[in-house]
Amino acid sequence: MVIIVLVKYVPDMSRVRFDVDRGRVDRSSADLEINPFDLNALEAAVCIKEELGGQIFVLSMGPRRTESALKDTLARGADDAFLLEDRKFAGADTLATSYTIASAVRQLGHFDLILCGEKTVDGDTGQVGPEVAEHLDIPHIACAYELNVTRENVTATCDIGMERCTFKTSFPALITVTKDINIPRLPTFRDRARARQMAVQMMGAAVLSGNADVTRFGVQGSPTKVYKVIVPSGEGRKGKIFRQASDEAVNEVSERICHLVSPNNGAGDIS
Amino acid sequence: MSDNGELLVFVEQREGVINPVSYELLGKGIELAEKKRCALTAVLLGNRAENHARELIFHGAEKVYLFDHPLFNDCDLLNYKHNVVRLVKEVQPDILLLGATYWGRSLGSRVAAALGTGLTADCTGLEIDKHGNLVQIRPAFSGNVLAHIKTRTRPQMATVRYKVMPRAVRDTDRKGEIIRKAVEIVPSLLSFVHHKKSADVNLADAEILVSGGSGLKKADDYSLLSELAEVLGAALGSSRPPVDNGWIGREHQVGFSGTTVNPKVYIACGISGSPQHLAGMRSSQTIIAINTDPSAPIFRVADYGIVGDLYEVIPKLMKKIKEYRYEHG
Ligand SMILES: Cc1cc2nc3c(=O)[nH]c(=O)nc-3n(C[C@H](O)[C@H](O)[C@H](O)COP(=O)(O)OP(=O)(O)OC[C@H]3O[C@@H](n4cnc5c(N)ncnc54)[C@H](O)[C@@H]3O)c2cc1C
Ligand SMILES: Nc1ncnc2c1ncn2[C@@H]1O[C@H](COP(=O)(O)O)[C@@H](O)[C@H]1O
Numbered sequence: 001m002v003i004i005v006l007v008k009y010v011p012d013m014s015r016v017r018f019d020v021d022r023g024r025v026d027r028s029s030a031d032l033e034i035n036p037f038d039l040n041a042l043e044a045a046v047c048i049k050e051e052l053g054g055q056i057f058v059l060s061m062g063p064r065r066t067e068s069a070l071k072d073t074l075a076r077g078a079d080d081a082f083l084l085e086d087r088k089f090a091g092a093d094t095l096a097t098s099y100t101i102a103s104a105v106r107q108l109g110h111f112d113l114i115l116c117g118e119k120t121v122d123g124d125t126g127q128v129g130p131e132v133a134e135h136l137d138i139p140h141i142a143c144a145y146e147l148n149v150t151r152e153n154v155t156a157t158c159d160i161g162m163e164r165c166t167f168k169t170s171f172p173a174l175i176t177v178t179k180d181i182n183i184p185r186l187p188t189f190r191d192r193a194r195a196r197q198m199a200v201q202m203m204g205a206a207v208l209s210g211n212a213d214v215t216r217f218g219v220q221g222s223p224t225k226v227y228k229v230i231v232p233s234g235e236g237r238k239g240k241i242f243r244q245a246s247d248e249a250v251n252e253v254s255e256r257i258c259h260l261v262s263p264n265n266g267a268g269d270i271s
Numbered sequence: 272m273s274d275n276g277e278l279l280v281f282v283e284q285r286e287g288v289i290n291p292v293s294y295e296l297l298g299k300g301i302e303l304a305e306k307k308r309c310a311l312t313a314v315l316l317g318n319r320a321e322n323h324a325r326e327l328i329f330h331g332a333e334k335v336y337l338f339d340h341p342l343f344n345d346c347d348l349l350n351y352k353h354n355v356v357r358l359v360k361e362v363q364p365d366i367l368l369l370g371a372t373y374w375g376r377s378l379g380s381r382v383a384a385a386l387g388t389g390l391t392a393d394c395t396g397l398e399i400d401k402h403g404n405l406v407q408i409r410p411a412f413s414g415n416v417l418a419h420i421k422t423r424t425r426p427q428m429a430t431v432r433y434k435v436m437p438r439a440v441r442d443t444d445r446k447g448e449i450i451r452k453a454v455e456i457v458p459s460l461l462s463f464v465h466h467k468k469s470a471d472v473n474l475a476d477a478e479i480l481v482s483g484g485s486g487l488k489k490a491d492d493y494s495l496l497s498e499l500a501e502v503l504g505a506a507l508g509s510s511r512p513p514v515d516n517g518w519i520g521r522e523h524q525v526g527f528s529g530t531t532v533n534p535k536v537y538i539a540c541g542i543s544g545s546p547q548h549l550a551g552m553r554s555s556q557t558i559i560a561i562n563t564d565p566s567a568p569i570f571r572v573a574d575y576g577i578v579g580d581l582y583e584v585i586p587k588l589m590k591k592i593k594e595y596r597y598e599h600g
Contacts, residue, residue: 013546018412025412037528094380095389121527124411125392130380139349139460142377145521155464159522160373162473166464173460179528180521216387223389223424224407230417237558241570245579245587253559253575254591258599260536260557261479261503 001054001151003045004105006116006129007038007073009066013121020231025122032066034073037117041177043184045115046077048149054112055079059104061089061097067200075187075195082108088205091219094123098131099221103212104203105136113154114174118143126176133174141167145180275309275403276365277334279426281355281378282315282327283370286344289323291438292370294330296431298439299397300368301331306399309365310334314358316351318344321449328447330439335447336362340454345463346374352381353457359386364426366405368397371430379430389422391429395554397436405429413527413546414553433475434533435554472522474506474530479538480555482508482525484548486541486562486581490518496540499585502592508532508552510542526551540581544569561585 009032016030034042045056058073060066061084070081084104092100105111114133119126126142133140144156156175157166187195205214215221242249280300283290297313304311313332315324317339324335338354355378359367367382369375371393383390396408396417405427411418422428474480481500483493493507500507509523525532527547537555542548544560544567552558553572560573561581570576577584 013413018416093389095383095387098384126376127380127390127392130377131384134381134384140377141461142373159469162469162471163466164469165466167461168464169461224391224420224422226418226420228419230419231415232417237572237574239570239573239576241573241576241578243565243578245577245584249577250584250587250591253577254588255595256575257503257536257559257588258592258595
């Protein structure tokens with residue numbers, strides 16, 4: 001079983017600041033960490049390997065400074081980690097990102113399963129996984145919280161609205177996972193020491209050019225463009241905050257609630 | 272009219288029920304198509320779905336492209352994609368909109384990649400600029416900023432969040448054309464093993480929500496919130512920690528890794544208001560917060576807040592609500 005896990009390094013969202021003038025996340029304001037859901041994907045891959053054997057490759061596209069951070073994925077059980085890093089990859093939207101990743105997957109050769117997170121905490125689109133699957137012409141299942149992998153096929157269970165659905169597919173396939181699929185283990189001291197001896201392998205645009213159209217990478221290959229970022233002024237709410245749970249506070253808030261939930265208060269009006 | 276291309280809406284149905292977000296896309300579509308001076312059209316894949324196609328006309332679609340096939344009772348992803356991509360290549364719409372639902376997101380991504388066009392996720396606003404281009408507005412950075420995005424390829428594609436656009440008004444005088452399309456079937460590769468109704472919570476549709484967070488001391492204390500929820504006819508929500516503790520099912524979780532909600536009233540009890548929680552509920556019409564910590568960020572988005580212990584405040588609120596209702600019938 002050859003499993004490829006797609007991992008993105010993202011800013012620690014509890015610390016990172018937003019650069020309003022330039023309209024983008026100020027990446028220097030916080031450390032990079034593995035996108036939390038991608039850790040779940042990696043853990044799922046390790047569990048499958050423990051049961052069925054095989055190899056795990058981690059593939060990440062990002063800046064050079066994530067090279068050493070990627071060793072964490074080796075400590076957590078990846079056999080090899082590849083970093084797609086090149087000026088030509090910079091400024092990619094989901095289409096260019098997924099195209100570049102799919103080209104790298106082709107470059108790696110045979111695989112059975114690709115696992116990714118349901119979405120990233122910075123991009124927050126959930127599009128890259130399914131788009132990679134489309135470029136590779138393989139099926140995908142999104143947002144699995146339960147996986148059962150055998151040598152022949154994979155079944156995945158997902159919540160869809162008010163339903164719980166189970167899908168089955170054969171290999172190769174791509175699956176995106178949610179936080180509920182597992183609790184990632186922490187690497188041991190020995191795992192970390194072993195990973196330190198291993199190298200992260202770099203892949204640039206030139207390496208992929210045999211398999212890909214280089215004009216589809218990075219900014220050049222990205223049809224969408226953020227041209228304006230607006231910071232909503234305050235929340236637009238003039239909150240009335242009672243400093244104590246006085247009778248007056250309870251009276252006013254409960255009356256307000258009663259008024260708001262009464263059936264003849266703008267029923268159905270949600271715009 | 273059609274020299275300005277078409278604004279095509281993907282209409283999602285499952286087992287013969289149209290997803291309500293589709294009517295909202297048509298509602299917004301009417302407005303955008305008028306501004307852009309283009310035709311508003313819809314694509315529907317279903318099983319014996321002619322009646323539904325007519326409904327779409329009553330809701331503003333000038334043309335409905337209908338793909339009728341037994342396989343389309345459910346969303347057969349690869350067959351949906353194959354036929355939608357064929358249609359887009361044929362009619363070359365200028366804009367293609369889908370709901371940001373489970374299927375809309377999956378299908379949208381695949382269609383966009385297959386066509387090599389851009390796709391903007393989870394939009395909360397759409398506008399037409401003076402050149403007739405689609406401006407796609409979406410919350411970014413945990414909803415702290417709004418990004419305005421344009422697409423240079425065609426079609427300009429976006430998935431759109433539920434309950435933020437006005438639903439189209441039904442008007443049976445509207446006329447339109449149903450165009451039956453030949454269905455092409457490809458190997459579906461994915462099979463539905465089974466599905467079952469999960470617990471009957473539907474946070475996305477809830478009008479009133481009572482949510483609990485780490486301010487609760489133990490699992491049993493949810494009974495206090497359930498009681499308030501019952502009094503108000505509300506659904507029960509949660510921040511992430513009680514879900515991680517196993518105190519309440521994950522279908523109750525509101526936020527970035529849970530459900531995005533948009534109720535008339537959101538009552539947050541013992542919830543601090545982390546960016547990940549706010550990302551899922553900040554657009555609620557009225558937010559009421561109960562928290563012991565006056566500096567909790569939830570108070571910054573609240574319309575009404577009480578600084579106090581939820582174990583004292585909630586029973587008092589319930590008592591008052593019952594009294595008020597008794598007095599006012
Ligand atoms: C990738 C990722 C995704 C996440 N997704 C989500 C998500 O979808 N939804 C979500 O909610 N979180 C999510 N989180 C977690 C989030 O970061 C916060 O940890 C979480 O929202 C905090 O929940 P809380 O407000 O209940 O707890 P806390 O932050 O611990 O707040 C508890 C509050 O209760 C108050 N309190 C204590 N006792 C009482 C009392 N007796 N009466 C009244 N108030 C009291 C305290 O003052 C405090 O403000 C996510 C985190 C990550 C990293
Ligand atoms: N730059 C990247 N490198 C590797 N994997 C990525 C990258 N961007 C996105 N992914 C994968 O795609 C998933 C969805 O990302 P997104 O579409 O940005 O929400 C992530 O959880 C990752 O598994």
